[in-house]
Amino acid sequence: MxxxxxxxxxxxxxxxxxxxxxxxxxxxxxxxxxxxxxxxxxxxxxxxxxxxxxxxxxxxxxxxxxxxxxxxxxxxxxxxxxxxxxxxxxxxxxxxxxxxxxxxxxxGVGVVLGRGGGAIGHMLLPFRLGLGGPIGSGHQFFPWIHIGDLAGILTHALEAGHVHGVLNGVAPASTTTNAEFAQALGAALGRPAFIPVPSTVVQAVFGRERAIMLLEGQKVVPRRTLATGYQYSFPELGTALKEVVA
Known part of the structure; x- marks a missing residue:
């Protein structure tokens, strides 16, 4: 095409x-x-x-x-x-x-994980230094997707004639909390990840309105994406992060 x-x-x-x-x-x-x-x-x-x-x-x-x-x-x-x-x-x-x-x-998609850019680019340095950790309480949901799967969903939607409507661009294991994400990233880098970023700091950097996106999170499940027949290359967080930081 x-x-x-x-x-x-x-x-x-x-x-x-x-x-x-x-x-x-x-x-x-x-x-x-x-x-x-x-x-x-x-x-x-x-x-x-x-x-x-x-x-x-x-x-x-x-x-x-x-x-x-x-x-x-x-x-x-x-x-x-x-x-x-x-x-x-x-x-x-x-x-x-x-x-x-x-x-x-x-x-609107989850946090896009990939080499050389996206949200992970801002996170890697503090985590590599052992200064990473959850944002705020860490209990909020943290929807994510590997960039290979985001590109894959878009290509699948273009190539498959039966795909219509709204598809959530998140991984099937996206019911991850922010604390679980921090732990998984720390594990992928072989570093501790327990120093939380206080909500006051997040609000100071991003402003109150934007901080809500990071501090409250959202539970997103890609039911329709899976129903179209798309096969994820990186459905699990651990393998997605290992590929990104390799």
Missing amino acids: RVLVGGGTGFVGTALTQLLKARGHEVTLVSRQPGPGRITWDELTRSGLPSCDAVVNLAGQNILNPLRRWNETFQKEVLSSRLETTEMLAKAIAKAPQPPQAWILVT
């Missing part, structure tokens, strides 16, 4: 592009910067949708970027980066003489 990927230059987009190409698909990225195998968002608006069989939108500011203060400016950026890109693609699809067969939006 010819697949157009919005925001495909980031951590998840790179993994998805590699998998799609490995499976014989042709990939064009939509990004802010021009380059080989890419079109810009301006070109998309000006010239319309290039000929393609499927469209995936991964574009969006990282909500939990610890380097950005949670103020009105950043909140607007987070919203517009998702809404505007989705609207641009939707309009281009609606105008296309031959619209694609598949249209996928990625709006």
